[in-house]
Amino acid sequence: MCVSVTFIAIVDGAITTVALPSIAAQFGLTTAALDGVVVVYPVCLAMAIPASAWLVERFGGKRVLLTALTAFLGSSLLCGAAASLSELVAFRALQGLSAGVLFPASTALLYATFNSAEQVRVARYMIVPQQIAPAAAPILGGLLVDHLSWRWVFYVNLPVGLPAVLFGTLCLAAHRGHRPPRFDLPGLLLSAAALGTTMFGVCEGPNRGWTSTVVITALALGTVLLAVAVIHQLRATAPLLKLRLFANRLFRDTNLINLVGLVPMLGAMFLGPLFLQQGLGRTALESGTSTFPEAFGVLLTVQVVGVLYARVGPRIIVGCGLAGVSLVLLLFSTCDQHTGLWTFRAYMFLLGLFMGGVFMPTTVASLATVDRKDLAQASTLNTVVRQTGGALAPVMVTTALVLNTPAAAAANPPITAYQHAYLALAALAAVTAVFAFTLPDAQARAAASTPTASNRPTTRVRRGARTG
Incomplete structure (x- = not known):
């Protein structure tokens, strides 16, 4: 259930860009005029996130998750059927609002269902949509636009989401929630x-x-x-947002690592296609297939990290992961016009290997010492931090490119501008790695290795199964 929700929400946020030229042609506009279609989604998503924790506490995780998912699918259908740009932007805003509730609600339900030891195993599955979705979105979008129409970048959510709604309605145990303080x-x-x-x-x-x-x-x-x-x-x-949770050092430090550490990792994912297409003149398909190996690297490492987490602890794993990211970004900074695609793909695979040592451990560790009654609030704050880090990634990349590009060549940055951008990302990853090695992870390691009665799951799926 949560895997499906995460997959369609991430894909929807990334796939629309591919369809912009076709949408512009449909409505007789320039691609630049469609900027609102892209921007309104993350803006509305950010606006909806703060209310999600209160909604989960008041109405229960199942009800909120299914309502938000149904609204998301309905707005996807409306986006695909939009007859004008204004309608498309309005329905896209509704999508963003729904997604802003989906992310923290699904996370809160998931971590309320499983105890700390089980969360390590669960995170190994949740990393699949988080990595495959952004890598597959450009390729999937291109196929849909070329062989069907731009409307199918929205319609494609339905065959994935409707079975999830049916499964959640029939199989998820009801979770009534409780009466939280006044809104x-x-x-x-x-x-x-x-x-x-x-x-x-x-x-x-x-x-x-x-x-x-x-x-x-x-x-x-x-x-x-x-x-x-x-x-x-x-x-x-x-x-509405329990910021006092940041007084918990483990929660605060893991979120700080997520905020800063996501910038070099997602920045590299943003910079790669720009370097290949603008810097080297490669096609969009060559770019998509060259950045995709990163997902395989992450998925491979996560399986190993899941085994080592309780033995080694998140401090060593995250620190080594970020240090490795920094070293690989230094390799990227040596790429030039003579760099072959297979060399670039190898670097992307290595990047994914080290990124896999950051994503899952920080997520599990951030909630390891949080009281179960505060899980919805903690999940909401986690989502806010990650969305902010994700938004800052292209900011740093763009700034680095602009600073290293002559004004006369602003539309076509030189290879050296990309190299300097990779160096800036490598430096930030190195600084974050040093901080990660100070992470106080004794309680997180203990919680993962010795489940206690207090952190036994309370929300179950009917017929003995569990949510996932």
């Missing part, structure tokens, strides 16, 4: 406005330019709103 409406408005405005500025920066009035205004306003939202959440007796 923090000011907290929602402040958090949604802060995250949405900041995400808009970050997403629009590469397109409009970081010195444009719109981008500067959005980032400045987002920063002010974010500061006000944090002050409100810390003072409120029943905050």
Whole structure:
């Protein structure tokens, strides 16, 4: 269930870009005019995330998950049937709002079902959609657009999502939830406005330019709103986002690693296609098949990490993983116009091998010492942090390219600009690796190796099965 939800939500966020030229042709517009179709999704996703924890606590994980998934599928159908650009943007916004609830709700339900020792094994399965989805999205989108139409990049969610809805309705055990404190409406408005405005500025920066009035205004306003939202959440007796969870050092440090560490890893995934297509003049298909090996590297490492987690602990695994990422990014910085595709593919595979040592351990460790009643809140905060890290990745890449490209060649950065961008990502990964080696992981290791009655699963699937 959670695997299907994660897969379609990630694919939907990445696949739309491939269809933009066809959508532009359909509505008689330029591709640049369709910027709202892409930007509205992460903006609305960020705005919906803060409310997800309260919804799960109030109505239960099953009900919230199935409602959000049904809304997501319905909005996918509406996007595919859109008759105008305004309709498409509106329905795309509904998709983003639904996805903003889907991610934390599915994570909260999953980790409430399994204890700490089982979560390590579960994470090995959850990493599959997280890696395959973004790698497969460009290839799948190209096939759908070329052989069917752009509308199928939205319709494709239905054959995956509808069986998940049916399975969840019939097999997931009901989880009624409880009556949480009064809904923090000011907290929602402040958090949604802060995250949405900041995400808009970050997403629009590469397109409009970081010195444009719109981008500067959005980032400045987002920063002010974010500061006000944090002050409100810390003072409120029943905050929408329980920021006090960051007082837990393991939770705080793993989230900091996720925030900063995701930037070089996802930045490399963003930079790779640019280097291949713009720098080397390769085709989109060659680019897609050359970046895909990263997913195989991650999936391979995760299986090993799942076995070593309880014995070694997340500190050593994450630290070594980030150090390896830094070394591979240094290899990427040596790539030039003479670099062959198979060399690039080998580097991508190595990158995936080390990335696999970061994703799963940080996720499991972040929740290892969190009280079970706070799992929904912790999952929501995790989602906020990861979405922010994911948005910052292209920001760093774009900034590095701009700083190393002459103004006269802004539309076509030289090879050296890509090399310097890889060096910047390598430096950030190295700094994060040093911090990761200070992670206090004794409790996380103990929780994974010795399940206790207090962390036994409380939410079960009917007929004795479990959610997954």
